[in-house]
Amino acid sequence: MTDFAVTFVLDKITILLEEKVNLVKNVRQEFEYIRDELERMIAFLRVADAAEDDDPELKVWVKQVRDVAYDTEDIIDDFMLQFHHKSDGFLRKFILSIRNLRTHYKIASEIQNIKSRIIEIAEGHRRYSYRFNVPGEASTSRCVSNRGMDRRGDALLLEETELVGIEDPKKQIIRWLVEEESRLKVVSVVGMGGLGKTTLVKKVYDDFVVKKHFQNHAWITVSQSFEVEELLKDTIQQLFEQMKQTPPENLSTMNRNRLKAIIKDFLRQRRYVLVFDDVWSILAWEAIRYALPNENNGSRVILTTRVMDVALSCSQETDGYVYELNPLSEEESWILFCQKTFRGNPCPTHLIEICKSILKRCGGLPLAIVAISGVLSTKREINVDEWKKLNCSLGSELEGNDQLESMKIILSLSFNYLPYYLKPCFLYLSNYPEDHEIEHNTLVRQWIAEGFVKQKVGRSVEEVAQGYLNELVNRSLLSPVTTNDDGSIKTSCIHDFYREIILSISRDQNFITSNNEQNMIWLRRARRLSVHGSFRYTDVKHYGARLCSFLTFHVEDPQSILSILQLLNSCTMLKVLDLRGVPLEKFPGAVLELFNLRYLSLRSTMIKRLPRSIKKLEKLEILDLKETYINELPIEILKLQYLRQLIVYRHIPGSYLHYDYVHGFKVFKGMGSLKFLQKLGFIDASPGSVALEEIAMMSELRRVSITNLRTQDGVALCLCIEKLQKICSLGLRAIEGDVLDLNHLSSPPLSLQRLYLTGRLANFPKWIQSLPNLVKVYFRWSQLRDDPLEYLQDMPNLVHIEFLASYVGEKLCFKAGKFQKLKLLGLDKLETLCQVIIEEGAMPHLEKLIIQRCNSLEGVPVGIENLSELKVLEFFDMPDEFIGLISPAKHGEDYWKIAHIPEVHHTYWRNGCWEVYPLEEEQAIEKSEQPRAAIVRTQEQRNWL
Structure with missing residues (x-):
């Protein structure tokens, strides 16, 4: 760092x-x-x-x-x-x-x-x-590697009876090893540190079937600080000793090419299995691969790694396999925990609640479960309060408890071996509260504003930052939670124990100081402050001068808000300020003196007006005013010439998405001078607006949404779109009752990936067919008379389609072989739709289908039984008669068509939230009843919209 x-x-x-x-x-x-x-x-x-x-x-x-x-x-x-x-x-x-x-x-x-x-x-x-x-860099870094290896070696000594959840992955890997395929193949086992990759592979390696199948075996521990010659020598010594042969003389003086030749000659005509444990880079594999002969006799290589890119690269080269090891399930975690903590006895009743809480923090990580169980099992008296204290102070326990020290060392290796440019990015995650879903778009903006990301030739700084994120995911340091339609990660989380480790490092290096409801540790030299919940420290103003980042989470009480505003008066060097969710009614005056500010988020506050003196923040690059009450900007905003993202809009709450679901802001003349803008929304193009002319001048725009368009705006709108050749996401909404005229667009931007059209369409915009990169398309209130599927069915990358009151026909037919990449399909308020037909071979990769308010639909889609990859089928506010057709309790005649789908729900809006009824648990669903099986969730939790 x-x-x-x-x-x-x-x-x-x-x-x-x-x-x-x-x-x-x-x-x-x-x-x-x-x-x-x-x-x-x-x-x-x-x-x-x-x-x-x-x-x-x-x-x-x-x-x-x-x-x-x-x-x-x-x-x-x-x-x-x-x-x-x-x-x-x-x-x-x-x-x-x-x-x-x-x-x-x-x-x-x-x-x-x-x-x-x-x-x-x-x-x-x-x-x-x-x-x-x-x-002599290797000598220094080796002291870290050896220190960790001393503990990791313990994994090789575990008895199989001590392990949980290992049987299925063990069987799968053995099948790959002994299959009839004769070519040399690499089997990669990948996952975060502490999941038990080494333990699993050792049990595979020692299995009788594997020992019998292969003539030669060797286990080579690689680690981050490997030296090629030492790696090759270790391999030679193991191979020769196994055959009770004496290794060649002068082995210590040979160069790497000679060492590789010896290995290759020895293994020629032999069926072998070699394990390379703890591989951190493709370079390590490159160092050994040419020493391994491929005699088409079924030889295998197994490697373990924490880095997905390494696993994929090494295995794909030989058409091999990748086994991604996942955390233990809740049931498996509980079995392991009780086995280690209570010596296989049941958990005492009075400890179940606290044990579940402790176990949740382990996140299915076997290493963490075993380590914490070891601490708990040594306590002579089982005292609930004492166990609660341990649960609340796991961070300090990692620092001072010898039994947890080995776990900390093993997990810390993932941080120690990060490239230097990723270390501050990873430490920055310690800003976020425990169990917080981290929004990748927000995180990228904050990294950029902090200066962590350097632009590279041919790539924007946002693309470089996204690459950093992907590296952290590939290294198993971030776990994806939700994804976008194109497969990119939308939100992720960090394991509790990795979070505790980076919190410790952050405090030690004065990188970040944070508080929670229980305590506050203020570091005098801290560069960043993260406030979780309450904040009532008024005597630390003089420390604020060093802060370059200030983030808040769940701050609501007046005293905390007052303390934050007072502290801001001294934060003269601040670059990042995130006050989202703080119930501010006025723009904080102290913010206007933060001349170094690059990132400002006032999202979800109650601010109604932006002051004219906002012009003082000349270095501002990100201004996030989403979900505030601001709908006009002062002309002084034009002074912010470095703005890259200007986000100003507010959703209108409701059970369903209604026509005017969002309010934006009005553009004034001269706004086109903000040449660096990449994201802009939502723009109100009401009569008399100069929005289209100004937007057309913003050549760097990647994402823009425009509302309140009129029929007569058609020509100007199309001319505007044609000039946005870098646009990736485009949202257009006509005034209710007007036509969204898109018939004058002759040269659409080929970069377009997401298209959201709201308003009546005179006919289908055929230029959409020419968009090779389109991933998602929404048609809302389009009232199309011609079948939209005819135009969409051959699009090569289309993943998500939603139709909302957008088609007035009686039948939709998804033809055989069409929609080859479609994964999500939503049909909403298609009131004349009677039948949906899915021909065999259509939508072969569809994973989620939502049907709602299609009251004329006579039954489930014909051919739905052929959708083998369909995971979720959800019905919203469908008639009781329709639900009866698929109800197993009522022996519905269509139930057999959907019996293969893992999740089938029918959902109703009641009492301000959605009630979700799993089909397999369906009981009487009269409107007045509240079944025990119902799952309640709010409108915001409907992630398919």
């Missing part, structure tokens, strides 16, 4: 030095010295950062470097802040015209102090360079 802090401040120094000015007292030379010295430290830091946990003295040295980097950043930011107060011009203009020498001398003095500290730290650097034999 420290290497990133240094890199970050180096970028700032570079920008500062590029200004061609003469700074008094040789400040320029001092900055150059600091830059050069920090640059020399970075390579060593990337080694020392991973080894500091094992060496207290080294840890102090790393901390000193980190602190001086932070202090240098503060000085530069303060310098820029003074510049902002003094002039509206560039930095050069400020330096040449400055009158306040007192401030300038102060900065010069601070820089000289930094230089003195750098000299002292550099001396320590030289001492450690000799001690650790730099540049």
